[in-house]
Amino acid sequence: MNDSTRPARTAFDLSLQSIEQRYRGAPSPAVDGVSLDIGAGELVALLGPSGCGKTTLLRIIAGFVEQTSGQVLVGGRAIDDLPPNRREVGVVFQNYALFPHMSTLDNVAYGLACRGEPRARQLAKAREMLELVRMGHLSDRLPRQLSGGQQQRVALARALAVDPRILLLDEPFAALDKGLRLDMQIEVKRIQRLAGITCIMVTHDQEEALSMADRVAVINQGRLEQFDVPNQIYDHPATLFVNQFVGTSNALIGQITRLDGEGRAQALVDGTLSCAVRVAGGHHQVGDSATICIRPEHLRLADDGEGLRGTIELSLPLGPQIVHEIRLPGGADLKVVEARGEGARFRTPGSAVTLQLTAGAIVNAFAATKAAEPAAA
Numbered sequence: 468m469n470d471s472t473r474p475a476r477t478a479f480d481l482s483l484q485s486i487e488q489r490y491r492g493a494p495s496p497a498v499d500g501v502s503l504d505i506g507a508g509e510l511v512a513l514l515g516p517s518g519c520g521k522t523t524l525l526r527i528i529a530g531f532v533e534q535t536s537g538q539v540l541v542g543g544r545a546i547d548d549l550p551p552n553r554r555e556v557g558v559v560f561q562n563y564a565l566f567p568h569m570s571t572l573d574n575v576a577y578g579l580a581c582r583g584e585p586r587a588r589q590l591a592k593a594r595e596m597l598e599l600v601r602m603g604h605l606s607d608r609l610p611r612q613l614s615g616g617q618q619q620r621v622a623l624a625r626a627l628a629v630d631p632r633i634l635l636l637d638e639p640f641a642a643l644d645k646g647l648r649l650d651m652q653i654e655v656k657r658i659q660r661l662a663g664i665t666c667i668m669v670t671h672d673q674e675e676a677l678s679m680a681d682r683v684a685v686i687n688q689g690r691l692e693q694f695d696v697p698n699q700i701y702d703h704p705a706t707l708f709v710n711q712f713v714g715t716s717n718a719l720i721g722q723i724t725r726l727d728g729e730g731r732a733q734a735l736v737d738g739t740l741s742c743a744v745r746v747a748g749g750h751h752q753v754g755d756s757a758t759i760c761i762r763p764e765h766l767r768l769a770d771d772g773e774g775l776r777g778t779i780e781l782s783l784p785l786g787p788q789i790v791h792e793i794r795l796p797g798g799a800d801l802k803v804v805e806a807r808g809e810g811a812r813f814r815t816p817g818s819a820v821t822l823q824l825t826a827g828a829i830v831n832a833f834a835a836t837k838a839a840e841p842a843a844a
């Protein structure tokens with residue numbers, strides 16, 4: 468990297484304060500009281516199912532939608548009264564939205580042209596940004612002469628060219644196939660680090676969120692369910708929704724048998740397996756029924772001993788792992804993932820097995836509500 472591609476800039480923090488958005492005629496708010504404090508230079512992923520309000524939140528930050536209530540602060544200053552072009556927020560939309568009749572170079576220079584920068588300065592900056600995204604050699608091409616990944620880089624260069632304080636990416640990799648997607652994920656992370664820019668990336672791909680982001684904000688029906696580092700989201704989900712939405716999880720019915728008041732408890736799972744659980748929220752009492760979540764990699768199969776009894780439905784090879792589908796006597800289906808080469812083997816459908824927790828297994832318990840109860844198989 469040479470000095471011309473190293474932007475000398477300060478990163479800005481971004482604070483969302485009780486943002487609410489009610490679209491006219493909608494029965495419920497699209498964004499429902501979301502507060503987030505994002506550090507300068509941080510990359511945050513907004514993760515949630517379709518329609519949960521992710522794009523709406525980005526549009527509010529960029530100034531394309533005026534929120535019903537709440538404030539957006541950049542570097543400690545409210546930007547709510549500024550029009551989009553004065554917010555210094557760069558946006559890359561899902562479809563990249565490049566101008567079809569303009570060359571790559573002109574697309575990237577566009578924002579600077581709008582600002583009335585001298586032509587020589589526009590071109591110099593646009594070239595610098597194209598180098599940053601490794602597209603300098605294709606600066607004369609039209610968008611239709613570029614691949615999806617290349618268009619994506621141009622859109623990113625265009626968003627960065629105006630030196631935004633905040634970079635917003637809405638599903639930036641949705642149109643890319645798997646291999647290119649991984650390349651671009653690494654690339655965007657590299658550029659974001661290099662530019663030292665505060666970034667929010669929208670995705671509904673949990674793996675993408677967990678691998679790329681410094682912190683992940685999980686949103687459900689307009690509400691923030693959890694905002695934390697990827698490991699905490701995965702291992703210590705704050706709600707049953709987060710546990711079910713991120714990664715794969717087996718949900719079982721259990722009962723709390725002991726509580727220590729500090730989030731640790733003992734539960735009896737499916738009437739037979741007693742184990743240490745972590746309780747989220749403070750809504751449990753001894754004797755309460757709970758939804759117990761165990762990830763497939765935290766279970767292992769044994770031929771005898773203590774544990775849940777079940778019957779093999781299927782054993783499938785999945786690359787370096789074996790995935791077993793197991794039915795419990797009550798009818799619930801569970802998944803168990805074992806690493807190959809650690810004594811794991813294929814099992815014949817119909818054979819009886821015992822399920823045990825692995826050493827260090829993390830088991831989360833959530834207050835059982837009607838809606839949260841696992842579907843009976």
Ligand SMILES: Nc1ncnc2c1ncn2[C@@H]1O[C@H](COP(=O)(O)OP(=O)(O)OP(=O)(O)O)[C@@H](O)[C@H]1O
Pocket residue numbers: 490491493497515516517518519520521522523524671
């Ligand atoms: N301009 C609008 N007018 C009315 N309702 C809208 C408008 N834009 C979005 N909505 C509604 O607000 C909710 C949130 O939409 P939004 O586009 O923010 O979701 P999203 O999380 O980005 O979903 P996706 O993952 O499908 O892109 C949805 O119920 C949607 O139908």
Ligand SMILES: [Mg+2]
Pocket residue numbers: 521522523
């Ligand atoms: Mg969206």
